[in-house]
Amino acid sequence: MVLRPQWHGAPGWLLLPLPGGEATAAELVERAVDAADLLDGAPVPANLALVAGEWQLGVRELRALVDRLAARGIRLTALWSADPRSRVAAAAVGLQSSSPGPEDQASRSEPSPREPSSQKLCLQRGTLRSGDHLEAEGSVLVLGDVNPGARVSAGGHVLVWGRLRGIAHAGCHGDARARIVALQLRPLQLRIAGAVARGPDDSPAAGMAEQASLVDGTIRLDPAPPIWPLERTPDSPAYSGLEPVGRRFGPNLPRPQAQP
Incomplete structure (x- = not known):
């Protein structure tokens, strides 16, 4: 599994790897910023949204990270x-968080189709x-493996921040534009809209999503x-944010937890 942060689009989404290494979250963020400075045509964005997953971050650590990024001309906008x-x-x-607000709860009942x-x-x-x-009715992000x-x-x-070795069906309501992305993509079966394919037999390239x-x-x-x-970001008016997944089946899945 990839154990380094990865950039995803602009105005700047940075996904941290799962916890477990010796480096702190702040150190991983600064390493990603340093690495991006060295890439031609890939400038560090002025606004940064951090996807921290299971990382436990306190006020002191976040405030220090905000100050250190600000010294580089980067504004941390969301966690x-x-x-x-x-x-x-x-x-x-003062950062945005992933907890959906009351307006998101109301929008869940709207049956109109969306991209x-x-x-x-x-x-x-x-x-x-x-x-x-x-x-999931919309897109889904799995912070872990799909066995x-x-x-x-x-x-x-379907976005898997880990190894995809089971079955994934993106665009299950017929959207042929949907994609399946994983750090390691070796599934038993892939489905996109009405198309079906077996997973590849060869080993994946090391360190490449x-x-x-x-x-x-x-x-x-x-x-x-x-x-x-996902083409929209937390700063976009059309972005709806994160929500707990809707329907879960199977003995291994925990009950959905309410977001505070």
């Missing part, structure tokens, strides 16, 4: 975290194991481009 305490700390230092980029991004924390089936025997179905994109997309009616695998598949 998307699976940890409630980190979201509270983010609010304390994948304008639908809610559903968040699944942890690995999906054999027998689990995760469904053999597990299945993910989404009306929009991959994506599956529908091209001329055929599912094709390519290295994932350094852009976030």
Whole structure:
């Protein structure tokens, strides 16, 4: 699994790897900024949104990170975290958090069809194991692996911040523009809209995220481009934010937790 941060699009989404290494979250962010400074044609964005996953970040650490980034001319605008305490700390230092507001609750009842980029991004924390089936009306982000025997179905994109070795179905309501992206893409089966394909037999390239997309009616695998598949960002009026995933099946999945 890739153990370094990855940039996804502009105005700047930075996804941290899962916790477990010796480096702190702030050190990983600064390393990513330093690395981006060395890439031609890939300037560090002025506004940065940090997807921290399971990282536990306190007020002191976040405030220090905000100050250190500000010294580089970068404004940290948002923190998307699976940890409630980190979201509270983010609010304390003036950052946006991933908790949906009342207006998002009202919009969930609207049945009108939407493009994948304008639908809610559903968040699944942890690995999906054999027998689990995760469904989402919009796009879904899995912070963990999808093991053999597990299945993910989404009306929009399927994004796996880990290894995809089960079954993934993006665009399950017929959207052929949906994509499947994973740090390691070796599934038993891929589905995009009505197209079906088996996973590749060869080993994945080390340290390279991959994506599956529908091209001329055929599912094709390519290295994932350094852009976030969702076209809208937290600063966009059409962006709906993160929400707990909707329908979960299987004995291994925890009950959905209410966002504070």
